[in-house]
Amino acid sequence: MRRRGVLALVVGLLVLGAEAPAPAEPPRPREIRPDIVWSKIPFGAKRKRQTARYSERHYGERTFELVDPRVVVIHYTDGTSYESAWNHFAANAPHLGERPGVCAHFLIDTDGTIHQLVNLGIRCRHAIGMNWTAVGIEHVGTSAEEILGNRAMMRASLRLTAWLMARFGISWGDVIGHAEILRSPYHHELYEDWRCLTHADWNRREMRTYRRRLKRVAERLGVPLGDGPRWVASGC
Numbered sequence: 001m002r003r004r005g006v007l008a009l010v011v012g013l014l015v016l017g018a019e020a021p022a023p024a025e026p027p028r029p030r031e032i033r034p035d036i037v038w039s040k041i042p043f044g045a046k047r048k049r050q051t052a053r054y055s056e057r058h059y060g061e062r063t064f065e066l067v068d069p070r071v072v073v074i075h076y077t078d079g080t081s082y083e084s085a086w087n088h089f090a091a092n093a094p095h096l097g098e099r100p101g102v103c104a105h106f107l108i109d110t111d112g113t114i115h116q117l118v119n120l121g122i123r124c125r126h127a128i129g130m131n132w133t134a135v136g137i138e139h140v141g142t143s144a145e146e147i148l149g150n151r152a153m154m155r156a157s158l159r160l161t162a163w164l165m166a167r168f169g170i171s172w173g174d175v176i177g178h179a180e181i182l183r184s185p186y187h188h189e190l191y192e193d194w195r196c197l198t199h200a201d202w203n204r205r206e207m208r209t210y211r212r213r214l215k216r217v218a219e220r221l222g223v224p225l226g227d228g229p230r231w232v233a234s235g236c
């Protein structure tokens with residue numbers, strides 16, 4: 001009797017298992033990580049201190065650490081050379097009269113090579129109002145059209161962004177162009193006269209194309225898409 005009961009239980013579990021297959025697990029981020037070349041810019045104790053003080057002035061918290069980033073900001077360098085962009089980010093020259101200098105976590109070359117310049121646990125100054133929570137991806141080039149038309153660059157960029165979405169649980173709608181930052185719900189800037197500052201790289205129309213392609217790549221890789229764009233009034 002007891003043996004029959006166990007048998008029934010096993011059969012029952014097998015039937016249950018057959019009826020309710022487990023949903024496909026999202027990929028583990030490391031399985032879809034694209035090839036990334038380390039090309040670190042100098043980011044020693046001094047630049048970290050400058051970043052922490054910048055964070056205190058502009059976001060109200062004195063830290064250089066990037067924790068649980070919610071946004072990816074897409075840029076282009078407005079130049080034609082990887083080396084000049086790398087040198088610019090490495091120089092730590094004042095920007096708008098303040099240090100640290102500008103930087104980006106990633107810099108994608110025209111041949112599609114992904115260079116990582118800064119550790120993902122560190123804040124990088126690439127987009128006013130966003131640096132407290134945004135990973136920055138720069139593309140070597142002088143227009144979004146040029147990059148959208150470069151297959152090697154786009155392949156690299158979309159794979160990189162999809163991996164960041166998987167790794168941090170970032171929604172496809174929070175992958176935004178530099179020109180879109182003022183209307184992101186994550187935009188936050190304490191300096192009144194910096195609050196409406198933005199850049200022209202990657203506007204709404206260009207980012208619609210980028211995000212459409214990103215969704216396709218993320219879907220193919222099994223990366224959860226999350227929510228679409230949520231825009232807020234900028235008041236600017």
Ligand SMILES: [Zn+2]
Nearest residue numbers: 075178199201
């Ligand atoms: Zn930019």
